[in-house]
Each structure stands twice: as structure tokens, then as C-alpha cells.
Amino acid sequence: MxxxxxxxxxxxxxxxxxxxxxxxxxxxxxxxxxxxxxxxxxxxxxxxxxxxxxxxxxxxxxxxxxxxxxxxxxxxxxxxxxxxxxxxxxxxxxxxxxxxxxxxxxxxxxxxxxxxxxxxxxxxxxxxxxxxxxxxxxxxxxxxxxxxxxxxxxxxxxxxxxxxxxxxxxxxxxxxxxxxxxxxxxxxxxxxxxxxxxxxxQLEEKTARLQEAFDRLKELDRLKSNFLATVSHELRTPLTSIIGYSEMLGEGFAGQLTAEQLDFVKTIHGKGDQLLSLIMSLLDLSKLESGTMRMTMGTMRLEPVLAEVVSTLAPTARKKRVKLALAPSGLLAELRGDPERLRQVFLNLVENAIKFTPADGTVTLSAAMIDDDGTSPDDGSEGDDDSGLALLAPVRTLVEVRVADTGIGIAARERPRVFDPFYQVDSSSTREYGGTGLGLSIVKRLVEGHGGSIRIEDNRPTGTVFAVRLPQAPP
Ligand SMILES: Nc1ncnc2c1ncn2[C@@H]1O[C@H](COP(=O)(O)OP(=O)(O)OP(=O)(O)O)[C@@H](O)[C@H]1O
Ligand SMILES: [Mg+2]
CATH class of the missing domain: 3.30.450 (Beta-Lactamase)
Known part of the structure; x- marks a missing residue:
């Protein structure tokens, strides 16, 4: 108009x-x-x-x-x-x-x-x-x-x-x-x-200007995602060679190295690995943002995924002298999901929990069935007056996984922002913890891609709990 x-x-x-x-x-x-x-x-x-x-x-x-x-x-x-x-x-x-x-x-x-x-x-x-x-x-x-x-x-x-x-x-x-x-x-x-x-x-003029700005931002966003995807992809190939060759050097395939040479090569290998995981995160994020992330959804159980996460990260926890435990859960319902992506979700969360928990702290991974309203289906009210009603109500059962740590905690005002890409509570150049701030933004998008939700709670007396809820697979 x-x-x-x-x-x-x-x-x-x-x-x-x-x-x-x-x-x-x-x-x-x-x-x-x-x-x-x-x-x-x-x-x-x-x-x-x-x-x-x-x-x-x-x-x-x-x-x-x-x-x-x-x-x-x-x-x-x-x-x-x-x-x-x-x-x-x-x-x-x-x-x-x-x-x-x-x-x-x-x-x-x-x-x-x-x-x-x-x-x-x-x-x-x-x-x-x-x-x-x-x-x-x-x-x-x-x-x-x-x-x-x-x-x-x-x-x-x-x-x-x-x-x-x-x-x-x-x-x-x-x-x-x-x-x-x-x-x-x-x-x-x-x-x-x-x-x-x-x-x-005036309103029309403003609406037109807003629409223009919105279109421009959308286009920029698309360009940014494309750029990220292309650059990340192009970086990955040479990086794989750097990692591969430094590994071969370290293993002596090109002749015995001196202690100092070995040390250097190990640094190259370690930094290469770090860079690769950053690039993989960028690639994931750009795919999630552009909606081109492919997920192989199927009926699956969560227990083996959680067990694998714990065994993968056990050495990291041990190195930091943090106790990592998988709490026994009752029988969990089957989910509809991509096991590889869910593994990524819990790896990220447990990795964070270990990273932000000082020595002698504890990280506990637990899972349970809950109702839509957040209560456990087992605290049912048999014999109650309204038990008949409860039977009639459409109950959607969820699987809730909790990653609880006794670490530094996240202040309530920071909680909504930690899911933004590149956001870190401590972003100073002297910060104590490594990372780029991409982990949680990927986690949130992956969980939502499964129809689930994630939220942060306090852990008493100190620390954080990340609670992920995923819907049970339809019968
Ligand atoms: N368990 C936790 N305890 C305390 N703070 C946390 C915890 N998990 C995340 N955070 C805060 O949220 C920020 C964002 O987390 P996120 O996983 O996205 O990034 P990162 O761990 O810093 O880097 P990356 O995951 O990309 O390696 C962290 O920098 C940290 O400030
Ligand atoms: Mg992280």
C-alpha cells in the first residue's frame, strides 16, 4: 500500500x-x-x-x-x-x-x-x-x-x-x-x-520500514548461515590432515622423535582436535539455523545413550577429580529420536557440568518418567476421589533427564542467555574455562527438534541442574 x-x-x-x-x-x-x-x-x-x-x-x-x-x-x-x-x-x-x-x-x-x-x-x-x-x-x-x-x-x-x-x-x-x-x-x-x-x-510507513529491515536481516542471516557452512566445511578437510599427520608423527611413523619434538607434535594434535570440534559445532549450528540438519529419527531407548556418555566422559571427570555417576533409573519409555544427536546433547551437558565443577565435586546423570504436568506417574493417587478423572485425562508421558552438578552455578538472570550462540557467563579474556559458547545453543535446538524442552534449575546447596524433557514415542 x-x-x-x-x-x-x-x-x-x-x-x-x-x-x-x-x-x-x-x-x-x-x-x-x-x-x-x-x-x-x-x-x-x-x-x-x-x-x-x-x-x-x-x-x-x-x-x-x-x-x-x-x-x-x-x-x-x-x-x-x-x-x-x-x-x-x-x-x-x-x-x-x-x-x-x-x-x-x-x-x-x-x-x-x-x-x-x-x-x-x-x-x-x-x-x-x-x-x-x-x-x-x-x-x-x-x-x-x-x-x-x-x-x-x-x-x-x-x-x-x-x-x-x-x-x-x-x-x-x-x-x-x-x-x-x-x-x-x-x-x-x-x-x-x-x-x-x-x-x-505514519503507521504504514513504519510498517513498511520494519518489513524492509526484517527482510534484510533475514537475508543477512541466510548469508551468514551459508557462509558458516561453506567455511566450516572447507576448513574441516585440511584440519583432518593436520590431525592425522600429527598423530602419525607422534606414533613414530616418520622416525623416532625427541621428547621435545613429541611434546610439540602433541600440542599440534591437541589444538587441531579443539579446532575441529569448534568447526563441527559451527557447522551444526548453521545447519540447525537454516533447518538443513538431518536427523535420523527412530524408536530408541535412552539408557544406552546415557551410559555411553558417562563412559566417554569418565576419563575427563577423573582428570579433574570430579565424581561422575549415572543414577539407576526405573524403566524408561521408548523415545522417537536420533540417538547420535541425543548423545551429542548429553555429552555437551555433562561436559559443561564437569567443566564448571571444581575438584571433589559431583556430576550426576539421572533419568525418570514424568507426567506432562511435571509429576512422576508413580505418585498416582489410587483411592482418591478423582482417580477416575485422572484415568480419563489425556496424559502425555515424558522422559526427563537431569544433569546435576555441584559446580559454580548459573545466576537466574543469566539462564535465558546461556542458550544464545557464543554467550558465556564469563566472556573476559582472562576467563578460567575454555570453550566458545556454542554447546548450549546446539543442545537447545536439538532438544526442540525432538519436540522436547530444556531448562535450568538450582542444585542444592550449590550447582546447576539441566533438565531435558523428551516426549515418549507414540504407541
Ligand atoms: N553446568 C554449568 N555450570 C555453570 N555454568 C554453566 C554450565 N553450563 C553452561 N554454563 C554457562 O553457560 C555458558 C554457555 O555454555 P555453552 O556450553 O554454550 O558454552 P561453553 O561451554 O562455554 O563453550 P562450548 O560448549 O562451545 O565449548 C558457559 O560459558 C557457562 O558460562
Ligand atoms: Mg559447553
């Missing part, structure tokens, strides 16, 4: 533009006003807009007019008089008389508002006080009977010029009031409309 300029300017509102009488006044109110004047003084009143449109009228016609209109020539003379009155300008004084062929007359008065002519007021026909007899212009019309014409002419409302002037002045004063309040209402409503239009236009 394109932005539209408001179609009424402030100048319009101040009557410089297309404002007309019809816009400003309520027609019913005007009609009412004209009718009450007509019944007070017996003289018809009509109001025309500046453009000549009839805005208000008093119903009813003089008997003489009805009679004249029964003859062809009379009808012709009448319509040409009416047309002349309708189109006649009120002149420089804003007030003129227009004679009718019947001897009657019309008074044409300019209606002004704020110094501008907005229409005309026509009072008549009435019989000026000085007219006593029917004129020849009436009597000469073929088919008009002199006597009848004279009788009907005498029935025409008779008025002195001053009286008509006074009537017109009263009417004008009342009209001024109506115009004033009408204009006020008109300006208010137009201003309201203008401000609504302006707000709408």
Missing part, C-alpha cells in the same frame, strides 16, 4: 477550498428553520448553495402560482422567472429585489460566512405593499381570467419592504448561528479524519 496524502488541507478547513454550504449545515435543521419562518410570516423561503443547488425549501405554493401554471404561457413565464431568480446574483450590496410578472416580487439575499459568499437566501414571492392591481404582464396571458387572477393576487402575502428586510435579517442571524455550529462540527470531524489518516500513513 502506498502512503496517501490527506485530501483536506488546513486551508480547506478555513474555507479557502471546496467547502460548501451542504458540507457545513444539517439540511433537516435548515428545512425546519425555513418552515418555521414561512409559517410565522406566511412567505416562502428557499436557500440555495453558491453553486445553485437547493439546500432548503418550504413546502407549499401560492394559489396564484398554481393557477398561472394551469396555462401553457403562464407555465412558461413562471419557469423563466423562477430560473432567473435562481440564477440571479445578489449584487454588490448582497440584497436585490427581483420582480415577478404576476406583480409579486422575490428578495435575493447573499448568505455569507467568514466574509465569503456561501449561498443565497430567496424570500418570496410576496406582494410589495405598493402593488394594488394585477399587472398587464399577468392579465395578458392567454387563458388567465382577470377576476380570478385579481382574487388570487390579493391572497398573496403582502409585505412592506422594511418587513421583508427585517424577516431577512432575522433569518440571516439564525442561519449564521447554524453555519457557525455546522462549520465547527465540520472542522472537528475533518481534523479528526486528518489526524487519523496521518496516523495511519
Amino acid at each position: 502506498t502512503a496517501q496524502a490527506p485530501d483536506v488541507s488546513v486551508d480547506d478547513l478555513l474555507l479557502d477550498g471546496r467547502i460548501s454550504l451542504e458540507d457545513m449545515v444539517d439540511r433537516d435543521a435548515l428545512d425546519e428553520l425555513c418552515r418555521s419562518f414561512a409559517s410565522l410570516f406566511g412567505i416562502s423561503v428557499r436557500i440555495y448553495s453558491k453553486e445553485g443547488a437547493l439546500v432548503a425549501d418550504t413546502a407549499g405554493e401560492q394559489e396564484l402560482c398554481v393557477y398561472v401554471n394551469t396555462t401553457t404561457d403562464g407555465r412558461r413565464a413562471c419557469s423563466s422567472t423562477v430560473a432567473a431568480v435562481r440564477s440571479r446574483d445578489a449584487g454588490p450590496s448582497g440584497d436585490v429585489m427581483h420582480p415577478c410578472f404576476t406583480g409579486a416580487a422575490y428578495r435575493i439575499i447573499a448568505l455569507e460566512y467568514d466574509g465569503r459568499v456561501v449561498g443565497r437566501l430567496i424570500v418570496g414571492p410576496f406582494l410589495p405593499a405598493n402593488v394594488t392591481d394585477a399587472p398587464a404582464t399577468l392579465l395578458d396571458i392567454p387563458g388567465i381570467a382577470t377576476e380570478r387572477a385579481a382574487t388570487l393576487l390579493a391572497k398573496m402575502p403582502r409585505a412592506k419592504l422594511e418587513t421583508v428586510t427585517r424577516i431577512a435579517a432575522h433569518l440571516k442571524a439564525s442561519l449564521d448561528l447554524i453555519l457557525f455550529s455546522g462549520h465547527k462540527a465540520f472542522v472537528t470531524s475533518k481534523m479528526h479524519l486528518m489526524s487519523v489518516r496521518e496516523s495511519y500513513r
Whole structure:
């Protein structure tokens, strides 16, 4: 949608533009006003807009007019008089008389508002006080009977010029009031409309700008993911060679090394490994972000995965003198998942737990079945009044895995942020713990890719618990 300029300017509102009488006044109110004047003084009143449109009228016609209109020539003379009155300008004084062929007359008065002519007021026909007899212009019309014409002419409302002037002045004063309040209402409503239009236009502009920014960000995000994926992939191949060759060197395939050479080669190998795991993490993250991570989902059991994680990380824990234990669990339901990816999830979590737990601390991995609402299905309420209801309720059972450590803990305000890529609670250059801050962001995306959730809790008295909930495989 394109932005539209408001179609009424402030100048319009101040009557410089297309404002007309019809816009400003309520027609019913005007009609009412004209009718009450007509019944007070017996003289018809009509109001025309500046453009000549009839805005208000008093119903009813003089008997003489009805009679004249029964003859062809009379009808012709009448319509040409009416047309002349309708189109006649009120002149420089804003007030003129227009004679009718019947001897009657019309008074044409300019209606002004704020110094501008907005229409005309026509009072008549009435019989000026000085007219006593029917004129020849009436009597000469073929088919008009002199006597009848004279009788009907005498029935025409008779008025002195001053009286008509006074009537017109009263009417004008009342009209001024109506115009004033009408204009006020008109300006208010137009201003309201203008401000609504302006707000709408601004809103549209802002929405368009936001949409543009959003599209640009999305495109940048896509480019970043592509870039990460390509670079990571290209880095991996030479790195595999570096690791492979340094390993061969270390094992003496190219001749015996001195102790110092061996030390250097081991460093190359170790750093190469570290770099490779960083690249693999980047690759995983970019695939997860772009939605191109392939997961081989199947029905699986979690116990062997957890056991493997513990045996893989046991040496690391031992080196740090952290006790790593797998708590015995009851029978766990089968899951629908990718064992390789879930292994990655728990490896990351247990690795973190060991990393952030000082010597002599404990890391415990445990798993249990829980209900959707977080309770264990075994604490069921057999014999309770509502046990029947519980049977009917759709229970979705989850497998909850908890990785609890007695380490440094994570402050509550940091908890939502540790899942952001590259976020580390301690990001200083002197930080004690290694890593890049990618582990948890991958973990969260993988868990959510399995339809599960992850959250952080306190471990008493110190430490952290990462609780991962995964839905049980559908039967
Ligand atoms: N068990 C834990 N105890 C205390 N802090 C933790 C724990 N696990 C994660 N954190 C905090 O969350 C941050 C992010 O963790 P994440 O696994 O994403 O990154 P990392 O371990 O620093 O690096 P990477 O996993 O990429 O090697 C960590 O730097 C640490 O500050
Ligand atoms: Mg980590």
C-alpha cells in the first residue's frame, strides 16, 4: 500500500477550498428553520448553495402560482422567472429585489460566512405593499381570467419592504448561528479524519520500514548461515590432515622423535582436535539455523545413550577429580529420536557440568518418567476421589533427564542467555574455562527438534541442574 496524502488541507478547513454550504449545515435543521419562518410570516423561503443547488425549501405554493401554471404561457413565464431568480446574483450590496410578472416580487439575499459568499437566501414571492392591481404582464396571458387572477393576487402575502428586510435579517442571524455550529462540527470531524489518516500513513510507513529491515536481516542471516557452512566445511578437510599427520608423527611413523619434538607434535594434535570440534559445532549450528540438519529419527531407548556418555566422559571427570555417576533409573519409555544427536546433547551437558565443577565435586546423570504436568506417574493417587478423572485425562508421558552438578552455578538472570550462540557467563579474556559458547545453543535446538524442552534449575546447596524433557514415542 502506498502512503496517501490527506485530501483536506488546513486551508480547506478555513474555507479557502471546496467547502460548501451542504458540507457545513444539517439540511433537516435548515428545512425546519425555513418552515418555521414561512409559517410565522406566511412567505416562502428557499436557500440555495453558491453553486445553485437547493439546500432548503418550504413546502407549499401560492394559489396564484398554481393557477398561472394551469396555462401553457403562464407555465412558461413562471419557469423563466423562477430560473432567473435562481440564477440571479445578489449584487454588490448582497440584497436585490427581483420582480415577478404576476406583480409579486422575490428578495435575493447573499448568505455569507467568514466574509465569503456561501449561498443565497430567496424570500418570496410576496406582494410589495405598493402593488394594488394585477399587472398587464399577468392579465395578458392567454387563458388567465382577470377576476380570478385579481382574487388570487390579493391572497398573496403582502409585505412592506422594511418587513421583508427585517424577516431577512432575522433569518440571516439564525442561519449564521447554524453555519457557525455546522462549520465547527465540520472542522472537528475533518481534523479528526486528518489526524487519523496521518496516523495511519505514519503507521504504514513504519510498517513498511520494519518489513524492509526484517527482510534484510533475514537475508543477512541466510548469508551468514551459508557462509558458516561453506567455511566450516572447507576448513574441516585440511584440519583432518593436520590431525592425522600429527598423530602419525607422534606414533613414530616418520622416525623416532625427541621428547621435545613429541611434546610439540602433541600440542599440534591437541589444538587441531579443539579446532575441529569448534568447526563441527559451527557447522551444526548453521545447519540447525537454516533447518538443513538431518536427523535420523527412530524408536530408541535412552539408557544406552546415557551410559555411553558417562563412559566417554569418565576419563575427563577423573582428570579433574570430579565424581561422575549415572543414577539407576526405573524403566524408561521408548523415545522417537536420533540417538547420535541425543548423545551429542548429553555429552555437551555433562561436559559443561564437569567443566564448571571444581575438584571433589559431583556430576550426576539421572533419568525418570514424568507426567506432562511435571509429576512422576508413580505418585498416582489410587483411592482418591478423582482417580477416575485422572484415568480419563489425556496424559502425555515424558522422559526427563537431569544433569546435576555441584559446580559454580548459573545466576537466574543469566539462564535465558546461556542458550544464545557464543554467550558465556564469563566472556573476559582472562576467563578460567575454555570453550566458545556454542554447546548450549546446539543442545537447545536439538532438544526442540525432538519436540522436547530444556531448562535450568538450582542444585542444592550449590550447582546447576539441566533438565531435558523428551516426549515418549507414540504407541
Ligand atoms: N553446568 C554449568 N555450570 C555453570 N555454568 C554453566 C554450565 N553450563 C553452561 N554454563 C554457562 O553457560 C555458558 C554457555 O555454555 P555453552 O556450553 O554454550 O558454552 P561453553 O561451554 O562455554 O563453550 P562450548 O560448549 O562451545 O565449548 C558457559 O560459558 C557457562 O558460562
Ligand atoms: Mg559447553
